Amino acid sequence: MLSLPSQLLIRNLDLFAEGQWAIVNPSDVHIFSEIESDKVVGLHQMFDMYQGASNISKHKQYYAADFTAIPALKENKLDGAVIYLPKAKQHLDLLIHQLNDLLKIGGQLLVVGENKAGIKSVGKLLEKLGSTVNKIDGAKHCGLICVTKENEASKAFNLESNGVIRTYSVNDLPVKVFSLPGVFGHKQFDPGTQLLLSELAPKSDRLLALRGNILDFACGTGIIGTYLLKANAHVKLVMSDVSALATYCAKKTLELNEVEAQVIDSDGLNEVSGTFDAVVSNPPFHTGIKTNYDITQQFIVDAHKQTRPRGKLMIVANRFLPYADTLSKQYFKSQTVLQTNKFSIYEAAK
Template identity: 30%
Template sequence: MTDGALKTLFLPFEDEILPIPGGERWLFLGAEANRDSEGAWRDILSCLQPFRPDFLDLEKAGFNAVPRLESSDVFDGALILIGKHRGRNEAWLAQAFDHVKPGGTIVVSGDKKLGVDSFRKTVETLAPVTDRLSKHHAVAFWLTRPERLDSERLEALKSEPTRLEGRYVTGPGMFSHTAIDKGSALLAAHFEGRIGGHVADFGAGWGYLASELLGHREKMKSLALYEADFEALEAARQNVVAPAEIPVSFHWHDVNREPISDIYDTIVMNPPFHAGRSADPTMGQGFIAVAAKRLKPGGRLLLVANRQMPYEAGLNALFRSVTPLQDDAGYKIIEAKK
């Protein structure tokens, strides 16, 4: 969560420096819903949020949330809450310029530690910043969307998809988008002879493990990908190419909060373990608990984790057998059977 930056984002309106919009339609990029005083904004905001947990929180709070904008969407103004991924922040800025009417106000806020002042300099290559304020260890600044924009500079903000090994499409903000994750590669090396039946990948990202699973499809009946990042899942749709006889399904899903109805023979995972800047082992522990419920008796879980993650107690409590397969380069590979 970025509580300080979120509070600071609305300060220009609360301090009456900027008028609170009325009867207008505003865009909120990188939106979060963890604030009681946003009630006045609910009817006018369209919240762009590709991360499923935050998307669900926005919906629960009564906001109109979308994972992706339509090309025809036009707004009177925009709010941008920047995150830790500069490339995705720049893409959101480009979308704000593309979708806000000329003369509309764009307000940006971010934590100082996330480089909001550096980001302001990027904004100023396209439009002058009107003013700024600083509070809660964050900075907010605002500008007017110009009538004319430097099209080359605007296009430069729209990152071209990254291509890995000439095969995989990825993008900013996705887990390990510039290189194949070392832990995932170690896990994939243990797939031989262990993959069969109805298979699921929990936390599938842009589809590396799922693609590797299809290299061991002799006994596979189906493959399901579950991923919380909408943009990563869209990339996985391009990266995971299966033969017609192997049905593949893609689920934009929060594994720890939304129920999964299907039962699987094999589940693989490289579970997430970061909430913001801090490690949160409960996320991976939740993935393991869900896997235990959705595996049939005799089913197999294959997972990779950083060596320090405390997963063994949960695995031993939930599975009939737990076997370490590898402990190397700071990672551990574990096989667990129901």
């Protein structure tokens, strides 16, 4: 099903009639079925969208945290690109700087998105590329904004230089964290994650019980898994996330703390093989700006399948989220370890 931004975009398919174009981080994969030109490529930072588009589309698809590192795009610059408006404005700014490096002088950069997501305010960010910013179309409670690139950037885009490094005290243990816009936990120590890790203090029974293969699902910046590696020498860690930006950050965080783990790009647990003695997570409950319980509900089911006998699952979630029943149905036993007015920490054993 076409998202509302895609429905607006197909009213303007003549944009893609000439030249090399890119569709950047689309909110659905079906937009590629509507575009006839074979000179349109997909650029994705979300692994599920990349896989879905690759499966249904004739168009070339790329998956990367940094699109400027894709050789084919560096050699043949784009005549135009359409960015689907992300949740975080800082993430949009990051994408604009990437696409600026990939566009020809005179090329068009467009942003499409819903009014409630903030499409009306993106013009100032686009003014970095050119002096004239226009609204091309508006319908379906969405807008399509365009700017023409007038000058080359003063310096080449560098993804790492856009990151922020901060050191957080996690149960009195210093953990350096690398983060980028668009990644959960950017420039903050999320309070839900803090609460979860407070139950895994050094030398605590719960932490000492974590041994063997451990999975940090939806790892984000990598703070959970990195802390576990620093606090417990008896774990072998795997991190996974659906976001290329997140796995990029997680790798940087591991390097900063001089610990090692396998980091996997995966839609849910689809790309994660093997079984685990424990799974620890602060799982997502949003798809873009929309609340989506299905991601974590499916994760709980899949985690049970990949947890070894007597293995455990430990997650933190907003208190209002309905995960207790799913846990009790899937696992031999489950309990609410801790509950505040905002969060619940659940532990389940197979």
